[in-house]
Amino acid sequence: MRIEIDSRSGFCFGVVHAIRAAEEALKAGRPLYCLGDIVHNTMEVNRLKKMGLQIIDHETYQTKSDCSVLIRAHGEPPETYQYADENNINLIDATCPIVLRLQQRVGLACEEMKQVGGQVIIFGKQGHAEVVGLKGQCPEQVIVVSGEDELNKIDFSKPVRMFAQTTQDIGEYKTLQDEILTRMKPYSLTPGRFKATDSICRQVSKRAPELATFARAHDVVIFASDPKSSNGKYLYGVCKQANPNTHFVGSIDEVNTAWVQNIQSVGICGATSTPLWMMEGIREKLLQS
Ligand code: SF4
Secondary structure (H helix, E strand, O other): OEEEEOOOOOOOHHHHHHHHHHHHHHHOOOOEEEEOOOOOOHHHHHHHHHOOEEEEOHHHHOOOOOOEEEEOOOOOOHHHHHHHHHOOOEEEEOOOHHHHHHHHHHHHHHHHHHHHOOEEEEEOOOOOHHHHHHHOOOOOOEEEEOOHHHHHHOOOOOOEEEEEOOOOOHHHHHHHHHHHHHHHHHHOOOOOOEEEOOOOOHHHHOHHHHHHHHHHOOOEEEEEOOOOOHHHHHHHHHHHHHOOOEEEEOOHHHOOHHHHOOOOEEEEEEOOOOOHHHHHHHHHHHHHO
């Protein structure tokens, strides 16, 4: 039986970088706090907790001083940095470089729109950590929309600069851009009044088609993910559609070796929040069966 782990499944480089930064800092043996879950995977978070990582929320952060705090890949708004400066907090900044660049672009767009009374639109999930960090670049000017039903928040007579949360769907983003353009037309569309930046991260957006190809190439597919991960639910659906012999597992223990009896090939894959050690553990279990 051939067993293949999908080389493109698992953490994106932004998350890998944040986890490495945490592991490195924890080696020093001093307490390390992380603002929010470092990754949406309970088992990986528990592994890091055992090494000494303490997850805190923003309310608790506001009570800390003289300590080290890790900023995860999603990034943070400027006030988090300001609070650290004022309270002798050593920030270990593991903001993904792609998110950091996007924060800078949103900040520049805000400056530009301030001059002409325009608006900066972020297509994303209200309250999502990355969106909070982006909106924080200029809270009074940024409007967050999660879909077409929220476009009424926009004043179509004013100039618009538009960005998307890095993990949004490209198709939906394009549809929203078209709709905004249509609604702006009656107010005249002079050049430069509307500009949308493609800020979607290909590390995530390319996963679905690649995963479907991977799933089709195997007799049985084992898809590993934290059941709470929304990316996991979505990508599992993609695999299941491409190959109905796809099984979802939330842990190595849930793997049923009867699934792979008398078959030629098994594919092991997962979400963007699935650790490699989990997929390797599944392979070990299958090899020993
Ligand atoms: S921007 Fe891309 S690489 Fe960076 S954390 Fe988000 S999904 Fe990962």
